[in-house]
Amino acid sequence: MVSNTVDLNAKIPNNVGLSDDVKLQRALEKWLPSYLEWWNDMGPSDFAQKNVYLRTAVSVDNDGWAHYDYVKMPDYRWGIFLNPRQEESLIRCGDDAGKAAWHEVPGEHRNALRRIIVTQADTEPASVEQQRLLGHTAPSLYDMRNLFQVNVEEGRHLWAMVYLLHKYFGRDGRDEADMLLERRSGDPDKPRILGAFNQPCDHWLSFFAFTMFTDRDGKYQLAALAQSGFDPLARTTEFMLTEEAHHLFVGETGMDRIVKRSAELQRLDPNGDVRNQGGIDFDLIQRTINYWYTYSLDLFGGEISSNAADFFATGLKGRYREDKYEEHRALGGTYRLPVVEDGRLSERDVPMRNAMNEVLRDAYVHDCERALRKWNRTLEEAGSPTRLALPSRRFHRHQGIYADHAFDPTGNLITKDQFEQRRHEWVLTPSDNDYLLSIMKASHEPGKFANWIAPPTRGIEGQPIDFEYVQLRD
Amino acid sequence: MDASPQQHPPVEFETDPSRYRHWQVQYDGAIAKVLMRVDAAAGLRPGYELKLNSYDLGVDIELADVVRRLRFEHPEVRTVVVTSGHDNVFCAGANIFMLGSSTHAWKVNFCKFTNETRCEIEDATANSDQMYVAALNGTCAGGGYELALACAEIYLQDDGNSAVSLPEVPLLGVLPGTGGLTRVVDKRKVRRDRADIFCTTAEGVRGKRALQWGLVDAVFSRSRFEQEVAKKAKASAERKVDLKPGERVGVKLGPITPDRGENRRSYRHVTLSWDPAARTATITVKGPSEGDVKLVEQGGAAIHAAGDQLWALRAMRELDDALLWLRFNLLDTGLVLLRTEGDAARVIAHDRALFAARDHWFANEVLLHMARVLRRLDLTSRSFFALGDATDSAFAGCLLELALAADRFYLLDDEDVRVGLGPLNFGALPMSHGPSRLSVRLAADPNKVQELREQQELMGPEDADDAGLVTVRLDKIDWDDDTRVAIEERASMSPDALTGMEANLRFVGAENDTSKIFARLSAWQNWIFIRPNATGPEGALSLYGKPQRPHFDLNRV
Known part of the structure; x- marks a missing residue:
């Protein structure tokens, strides 16, 4: 498919000197056909030949990172970009904070870095796989376009990570890059590495919750890696954050539009019964929040983690906005953590470095709380008495120190039996999914929206809401 | 925490299945399935949790009892499948926090005992027609892989994630303490240069490469794993063996509790x-x-x-x-x-x-x-x-x-x-x-x-x-x-x-694998255990899981 470097250079917008890098060219020449094959197999189904109004990053300049035009997804130009740096890069945290950053992989940290990159990289194709059928039930062309934008950018994020593997990790890196195309979300034999990325995402409520909560984990992981002492990783992830922001926008506003619409239907119905009006009732929305928020909390890793301590100490992974901290070694302090001991909750002081996953999770939780306040304001403005809430971070966990215990949504320790008895009240159930699938009928007319979701307040890049964001007609 | 016995009640070695906290044995005719399901909260000493099927002396005392009772109480068993009762992890090896907080003498005695148990497993395979196979249904690190190495065959789940590894050198600055190095090159005859890579790569080796390098004997996908292992176990249990005569009725090992x-x-x-x-x-x-x-x-x-x-x-x-x-x-x-x-x-x-x-x-x-x-x-x-x-x-x-x-x-x-x-x-x-x-x-x-x-x-x-x-x-x-x-x-x-x-x-005379294991254990591992690079205040074992990073004295001795 790609036979020579001229093709490669034209196809792949980049600021990493691809045209002069024989090693990288060789690696990508081999990987690119496999990637396209993966995209055809596992990318959005049945829409390959349609024009989609997409944003493409063609350079890192102000006017280059967001170039809008119609493009067919397989022709999307997946580029490789590092955020430019004016000043010399420094290691920003840990024992070597303040020293010059690494521009090549230090042998000492090779395995840890590879693991960090592979774990991050694995989430990118995973979400594309999880979402591949959603195009068929899009509530509008506007939403369909957003879905595809998210998909192609997850694809580009995979490219960004594969670039690091190819460029800096030699043969092992190439093997890992190949493996990224072999694992499959939800496949019992070759699952994706992290749990949330193997959960089914088969309707749009899950899609919005996923982009709201799970992609938001991605934002915090990327932000922590943007503080890395390994300069290419820091600059790559910095650039990815600009795209990730759009995914979060899709999720947060998508949920907000559903909330808004449900409040309208609640008011409309004589009994306040949203479902009676074909909408999504608030209990179901709450269960969706509970489900995806908690699976996403798992992604931050163990509350007490020697890996987290190592990654911070070695300067491979910082805190969210490390530059806002005055002290970058974090060697002395402790973090107070609720733990289960002798069958009840008590508090334990954990060395700060070992609690770095929890520190990052704090920033994430804080951000999610802000979004919840926003949705509740929407409810208030719509005159609805209902309010939504985030469950306790101990609730419904599958990783970390709370995973072996059961908690109710407010964080009280309960028995596993008690949890099972009320599970259907608290997290998404198969019958929820059945109902959601029953109302998810495609709405393909420009400017038209499915009954269960409100239109957005504005369109993409100054275009009207009834713009033909995806040209479905041939 | 100091795990030396002075501050604690004496260690007793007698146990029986009714008292097991960490193991379960299921019998199915000629096949026994030994399930490792370590109770994290039931460490022998306070101060550490036995997460991810990691083990301490208490876990290994039970394993030794399992192996011994299989021979005496279940002479009908031809094949013993050792596997994990936890999802996604076979065994994470000896508990690092237990090791890091133990006295030198405790570590040395612990390692010796666990080695003797691994040798008993090999002895049962060689001399009692009880063939041990390891079914690694999840990640298998350090002592976990060494337990597998003591088995005649090793099957690994190929799920893109489960790996076998000996991370002791890169992660902890010590050696695999239950014969891992010797068994990799001497027993399994893994090429020594590949073994060098394997033993210095903390995350280990997965799937096909593990098979190609001879670190495992077969890999099966996750969905087929149980079924394929059962097939292997069945074939193994039906293998032709020249069984010794005598009525194959087990002999129960009752208590031998002494008067104290x-x-x-x-x-x-x-x-x-x-x-x-x-x-x-x-x-x-x-x-x-x-x-x-x-x-x-x-x-x-x-x-x-x-x-x-x-x-x-x-x-x-x-x-x-x-x-x-x-x-x-x-x-x-x-x-x-x-x-x-x-x-x-x-x-x-x-x-x-x-x-x-x-x-x-x-x-x-x-x-x-x-x-x-x-x-x-x-x-x-x-x-x-x-x-x-x-x-x-x-x-x-x-x-x-x-x-x-x-x-x-x-x-x-x-x-x-x-x-x-x-x-x-x-x-x-x-x-x-x-x-x-x-x-x-x-x-x-x-x-x-x-x-x-x-x-x-x-x-x-x-x-x-x-x-x-x-x-x-x-x-x-x-x-x-x-x-x-x-x-x-x-x-x-x-x-x-x-x-x-x-x-x-x-030990006058030529060495064999077993004597090499014990000799190297006492000579090298026990020396490394007391070196500052492992157990000094800035040593890798001391600082594992702590916020500080180790610092090595870089002079070769």
Whole structure:
């Protein structure tokens, strides 16, 4: 498919000197056909030949990172970009904070870095796989376009990570890059590495919750890696954050539009019964929040983690906005953590470095709380008495120190039996999914929206809401 | 936290399935499934959690019990599948926090015990037609992979995530402590350059590469894993084996709990007593009674019927328990005096009858067990002096092995004292590196061994001395003073130097995999364990899981 470097250079917008890098060219020449094959197999189904109004990053300049035009997804130009740096890069945290950053992989940290990159990289194709059928039930062309934008950018994020593997990790890196195309979300034999990325995402409520909560984990992981002492990783992830922001926008506003619409239907119905009006009732929305928020909390890793301590100490992974901290070694302090001991909750002081996953999770939780306040304001403005809430971070966990215990949504320790008895009240159930699938009928007319979701307040890049964001007609 | 035994109740080694916290065994005809499901909250000592199927001494005491009971209580089992009862993790190895917080002596004793258990697994595969296979249904690191290495075959789940690894060097600055390095290159014959990569890559090797490098014997996808392992187990259980005759009914191993007195543990046939001031202990083994001999002379079926009350089994189980108890709970006891009581001629008669019945599976198991206990004695890092000072001492046959295992054998020059060789002294109870203790002792004169084999009769002290069996022969007048001085002198020397010296002198002759494992353990691992790069305040093991990073003294020694 790609036979020579001229093709490669034209196809792949980049600021990493691809045209002069024989090693990288060789690696990508081999990987690119496999990637396209993966995209055809596992990318959005049945829409390959349609024009989609997409944003493409063609350079890192102000006017280059967001170039809008119609493009067919397989022709999307997946580029490789590092955020430019004016000043010399420094290691920003840990024992070597303040020293010059690494521009090549230090042998000492090779395995840890590879693991960090592979774990991050694995989430990118995973979400594309999880979402591949959603195009068929899009509530509008506007939403369909957003879905595809998210998909192609997850694809580009995979490219960004594969670039690091190819460029800096030699043969092992190439093997890992190949493996990224072999694992499959939800496949019992070759699952994706992290749990949330193997959960089914088969309707749009899950899609919005996923982009709201799970992609938001991605934002915090990327932000922590943007503080890395390994300069290419820091600059790559910095650039990815600009795209990730759009995914979060899709999720947060998508949920907000559903909330808004449900409040309208609640008011409309004589009994306040949203479902009676074909909408999504608030209990179901709450269960969706509970489900995806908690699976996403798992992604931050163990509350007490020697890996987290190592990654911070070695300067491979910082805190969210490390530059806002005055002290970058974090060697002395402790973090107070609720733990289960002798069958009840008590508090334990954990060395700060070992609690770095929890520190990052704090920033994430804080951000999610802000979004919840926003949705509740929407409810208030719509005159609805209902309010939504985030469950306790101990609730419904599958990783970390709370995973072996059961908690109710407010964080009280309960028995596993008690949890099972009320599970259907608290997290998404198969019958929820059945109902959601029953109302998810495609709405393909420009400017038209499915009954269960409100239109957005504005369109993409100054275009009207009834713009033909995806040209479905041939 | 300090896991040294001084601050804690003594460690006891007796257990039984009703008390297991960490293991479950499912029996299905000729196949047994041993499920590792470590209870994280049930560590032997406080201060660490046994997460991810990591283990401590308590977990391994149960495993040793599982392995032993499988041989005696379930002779119908041909194939033992070792697998994990937890999702996504087979076993994370020895608990690092336990190791990091333990004393040197605890680590060394822990590693030795776990090694002996791994060797028992191999012994069961080789000698009892119980083939162990490891079904790695999740990640398998360090001691977890070493447990798998002790099995005859290893199957790994191929899910893009499950790996086998020996992360000790890159992660902890120590060595794999249960024979991992030796078994990778010597047993599995993994190419040594690949082994070099494997042993320095903390995350290990997955799937097809693990298979290609010979680190595992097969890989199966996750959805087919259980089914394929079951298929393998079935084929293995149906393999053609030349089973020893005898009714294949298991023999239950009942308790052997001793009476505990002040500075004394008294079992039925064995007594362990100790003198804290002198830092010496005495182990006395009573020989078989006339009734015991008569019973054994009736042959295999009668021996089988006697079950766990059989002298040869019971006495050796007691000796085993006494040795283990001594190792972990009497740390400053440097010298152990070995004594025997009974009738030398009777021991020989007993051995003859037992040896004659060795084709019966149970008699065979009793002999194999006896050999293992004696190997535990060889591998115990205390000085041993055998004292044949009473006219009823019975250093003959299997009990002469105690004297041959000892570092010195003092014998009273009295015409009523008898020493004797029997059929068990010529290879039936091999040392861990293969040869009999007698051939090791007479390494300079192999013909002498042959000559003694043909004689096989009771000897007086002088003849025993001439035969090379006795270290020092003393008459009544010299006995008390000379032995007292020898004991006091021994107790005064550096325990470390003595441990090293004894380990060098005891195992004369060529090495095998097992002896390499133990030799390298005591020489390298135990040295690394006390080096600052591992256990100093800035050592990798000390700082594992802590916020600080290790710093190495980069000079090669």
